[in-house]
Amino acid sequence: MRLRLALIASLLAAPAMAQQNAGGEGLANRIAAATDALSRYRVFNDGVWASASGASIDDRRTGLSRKVTVRALQFGYDHNFLSPFTPYDALLVGVAGSVLNASSRADAQNLQIDSKGYSVTGYGVYAPYVFLSFPVSVTVTRWSSDQTRDGTPLQPVYSTNYKSTSWSSSVGAALTLPVWRFLMTTTLAHRYSDNKRPDYSEAINPLATDFVTTPSEITQSSQLAGTFRLTLPTETGRVWVLAGYTYDIKRSPAEDTRSEFPLGLGADLITRRWLVGVSGQAILREDITSYSGSFTGRLQF
Amino acid sequence: MHTWKRWSWRYRVGALFALALLLQGSNCPLGGSRTFLATDPTYTVPGVGEVFRFVDIEEERGASYVIKEIDPSTGRYWRIYPGDPRYGLIAAYFGNLSRGSSNPPDRSSLPGGTGTPPPPPVQ
Numbered sequence A: 001m002r003l004r005l006a007l008i009a010s011l012l013a014a015p016a017m018a019q020q021n022a023g024g025e026g027l028a029n030r031i032a033a034a035t036d037a038l039s040r041y042r043v044f045n046d047g048v049w050a051s052a053s054g055a056s057i058d059d060r061r062t063g064l065s066r067k068v069t070v071r072a073l074q075f076g077y078d079h080n081f082l083s084p085f086t087p088y089d090a091l092l093v094g095v096a097g098s099v100l101n102a103s104s105r106a107d108a109q110n111l112q113i114d115s116k117g118y119s120v121t122g123y124g125v126y127a128p129y130v131f132l133s134f135p136v137s138v139t140v141t142r143w144s145s146d147q148t149r150d151g152t153p154l155q156p157v158y159s160t161n162y163k164s165t166s167w168s169s170s171v172g173a174a175l176t177l178p179v180w181r182f183l184m185t186t187t188l189a190h191r192y193s194d195n196k197r198p199d200y201s202e203a204i205n206p207l208a209t210d211f212v213t214t215p216s217e218i219t220q221s222s223q224l225a226g227t228f229r230l231t232l233p234t235e236t237g238r239v240w241v242l243a244g245y246t247y248d249i250k251r252s253p254a255e256d257t258r259s260e261f262p263l264g265l266g267a268d269l270i271t272r273r274w275l276v277g278v279s280g281q282a283i284l285r286e287d288i289t290s291y292s293g294s295f296t297g298r299l300q301f
Numbered sequence B: 001m002h003t004w005k006r007w008s009w010r011y012r013v014g015a016l017f018a019l020a021l022l023l024q025g026s027n028c029p030l031g032g033s034r035t036f037l038a039t040d041p042t043y044t045v046p047g048v049g050e051v052f053r054f055v056d057i058e059e060e061r062g063a064s065y066v067i068k069e070i071d072p073s074t075g076r077y078w079r080i081y082p083g084d085p086r087y088g089l090i091a092a093y094f095g096n097l098s099r100g101s102s103n104p105p106d107r108s109s110l111p112g113g114t115g116t117p118p119p120p121p122v123q
Helices: A002-020 A026-040 B009-027 B085-094
Strands: A046-059 A065-084 A090-106 A112-128 A134-152 A156-178 A183-198 A200-203 A211-214 A216-233 A239-251 A258-272 A274-285 A290-298 B042-045 B048-050 B056-058 B062-064 B066-072 B077-080
Touching: A065 A112, A090 A134, A134 A183, A156 A200, A200 B062, A216 A258, A216 B085, A239 A274, B077 B085
Parallel strands: none
Antiparallel strands: A046 A065, A046 A290, A065 A090, A090 A112, A112 A134, A134 A156, A156 A183, A183 A216, A200 A211, A216 A239, A239 A258, A258 A274, A274 A290, B042 B048, B048 B066, B056 B062, B066 B077
């Protein structure tokens, strides 16, 4: 009887005793690590967001002058993995879709292009440390365009429509350092954009029996962009300003100027579940100025 | 059915079981506070100080984004809930990752954004 009692007592007491020595015991550490891993994945790892944005491009180059406007409504979802590989890292992966509306008004030949488009974006950020991150994004857009331009007395307006596919991507590295009350983020990124317009035919007589064909054209840009962003976190969110320099590695069709200078500012209101932000940006380039603005709402759960 | 007699073997086993449960419960890591190890990384959040990056949920206060901050005098940490003036500072610090999708598109990806004008109209 005594032996049996001692056996039962030791079996019952062993786990409790093992955990009493939590400081150095392997088992307790393993349990703590497992609990830690579970709780790190538990809440606020998902977010959905919506963004309304607009951009206006004023191109004043001789013979190429035009005004271009774009409006976009974008929706996205992302998941934030805390410590996916190491105790220090974080990974964010997301997907977004948008509907777009663009118009281009060129002075030469009164060329007018009105386009509707939809796009899909995949994006991600891997941060091996909180201060170092590698953002990546790839977007594919499908455009459907209606085009008109001045014609001849026989056919006063030449008109046509076509579809085109665009790709945009961005790959970079960002370093964030706290400086006094600010967060200073320096980003170096490669940006690529293209659009493959197909060849198109325009009727040059009222009966539409004769046509003129314009060959297809690929417009593209490959840029190296360095930006410097200063963020001031506040008790209710943050405000930030941005300045940068972008260099054209390649642009087709070729342009004389290779440099442009982005400037931006924005503010975010952050609550437990919501982030509401506004931002504005201007890109200054010789003879070309772009302005853009966006309003974003994000819900985290 | 007979009543348990004090110090009978059943009584002793029962008492041991109850004691074991109590000891186990007092130290159970599930549902309790997590202990931070010296090797856990901390971050210097401007305007706040040393902070553990940690997200947690508590039944009595609902789902909340909780950060644990080290008290320099005792070495212990505490949670920062929404409503605390420092909460926004910490959330902004950890939420500062670039989302990678905020860049406006370049002209070259827009129809008519750039490119060669078509040849002049013909009669």
